Amino acid sequence: MASIRIENVDKTYPNGHVATRGLDLHIGDGEFVVLVGPSGCGKSTALRMVAGLETPTGGQIYIGEKEVTEVPPQDRDIAMVFQSYALYPHKTVRENLAFGLRMRRVPKGSIAGQVQRAAATLGLEEFLDRKPAQLSGGQRQRVALGRAIVRDPQAFLFDEPLSNLDAKLRVQTRAELARMHKKLGATMLYVTHDQEEAMTLGDRVAVLNEGYLQQVDTPAEVYCRPANAFVAGFIGSPTMNFFSGVLESGDGGCRFSCNEFPFDIALDESLAAASGKVQLGVRPQDIQIVSANEADVTAKVDVVELLGSELLVHLRVSESQGETTRAVVPESVVVREDEVVGLRFRRDRLHFFVLDSGDRLN
Numbered sequence: 594m595a596s597i598r599i600e601n602v603d604k605t606y607p608n609g610h611v612a613t614r615g616l617d618l619h620i621g622d623g624e625f626v627v628l629v630g631p632s633g634c635g636k637s638t639a640l641r642m643v644a645g646l647e648t649p650t651g652g653q654i655y656i657g658e659k660e661v662t663e664v665p666p667q668d669r670d671i672a673m674v675f676q677s678y679a680l681y682p683h684k685t686v687r688e689n690l691a692f693g694l695r696m697r698r699v700p701k702g703s704i705a706g707q708v709q710r711a712a713a714t715l716g717l718e719e720f721l722d723r724k725p726a727q728l729s730g731g732q733r734q735r736v737a738l739g740r741a742i743v744r745d746p747q748a749f750l751f752d753e754p755l756s757n758l759d760a761k762l763r764v765q766t767r768a769e770l771a772r773m774h775k776k777l778g779a780t781m782l783y784v785t786h787d788q789e790e791a792m793t794l795g796d797r798v799a800v801l802n803e804g805y806l807q808q809v810d811t812p813a814e815v816y817c818r819p820a821n822a823f824v825a826g827f828i829g830s831p832t833m834n835f836f837s838g839v840l841e842s843g844d845g846g847c848r849f850s851c852n853e854f855p856f857d858i859a860l861d862e863s864l865a866a867a868s869g870k871v872q873l874g875v876r877p878q879d880i881q882i883v884s885a886n887e888a889d890v891t892a893k894v895d896v897v898e899l900l901g902s903e904l905l906v907h908l909r910v911s912e913s914q915g916e917t918t919r920a921v922v923p924e925s926v927v928v929r930e931d932e933v934v935g936l937r938f939r940r941d942r943l944h945f946f947v948l949d950s951g952d953r954l955n
Contacts, residue, residue: 600617613639616635626783626809672748676754707743731762797810798815800823825946832919834877834918840869875942
């Protein structure tokens with residue numbers, strides 16, 4: 594296996610569309626890194642440039658110690674798994690797995706052993722003599738993964754490989770991918786727009802927006818300490834609540850006063866140096882429904898959704914509020930539509946961002 598280095602890579606298409614801007618990303622040998630972001634953010638273009646399917650307009654790409662910026666795809670020793678399975682319908686699973694090896698003129702004696710090892714890794718041994726039409730969607734995706742594994746490449750590239758599967762199969766195949774990475778110790782770069790996939794699969798997560806890399810860190814750090822308001826709003830489900838307001842420092846601490854709705858909260862002195870206009874971010878999981886005398890603000894319950902062991906409560910702090918405030922609370926909490934309730938924000942999990950730039954303050 595080998596590391597992947599993307600150094601200051603730009604990609605501008607002939608029509609003027611800029612896909613990536615100064616992209617810098619290092620995937621260590623044996624590391625699983627997930628590129629995530631909204632549609633059109635440049636993540637698939639970045640993957641295609643690593644694969645050699647797109648040529649950068651600036652910067653360099655390395656696989657191992659070798660620069661491959663202008664090396665043809667077939668000479669990069671990488672394996673790519675796409676959204677579509679791209680299996681040969683008239684060939685058996687065994688023949689699909691072996692096809693790439695035959696094309697590379699691997700000796701026949703080696704092909705059978707490599708196919709058998711790949712099938713064992715992905716639990717495909719009992720399906721080797723079946724054709725794709727006789728397999729489920731999840732099994733077909735495993736065959737597509739197996740076709741990549743059997744080559745023993747320097748790195749694996751995945752372009753939204755699970756997006757065609759239903760929710761249950763996605764969860765199962767995610768687990769198989771995680772097991773496969775652990776077993777192979779392979780270098781993997783994975784592209785998805787699904788934040789749940791990103792958070793559960795990656796050793797590190799790289800968040801892109803409009804061609805710019807916003808943050809690269811462990812899933813826990815990206816969730817708990819987002820670098821800016823975009824990452825905070827993109828990562829996490831339901832999405833983070835935002836309130837614009839002013840931080841004012843005083844004796845022994847500071848206060849946040851909301852411009853949009855009538856509430857303010859006392860804070861410790863750690864934010865005293867950041868006085869001025871800010872944006873407060875609060876995850877729905879960090880809002881508690883409490884009695885009026887304990888509340889930071891009161892709100893009217895708009896809609897209540899049952900999420901199994903939890904409730905997703907949509908609330909309106911004021912009639913003029915455009916987007917509702919969301920809170921996730923235990924299913925045992927009793928709330929009814931049109932009821933007025935008290936809300937309290939967990940002080941140790943508040944996020945503050947510069948109002949104009951969106952950069953993190955605390």
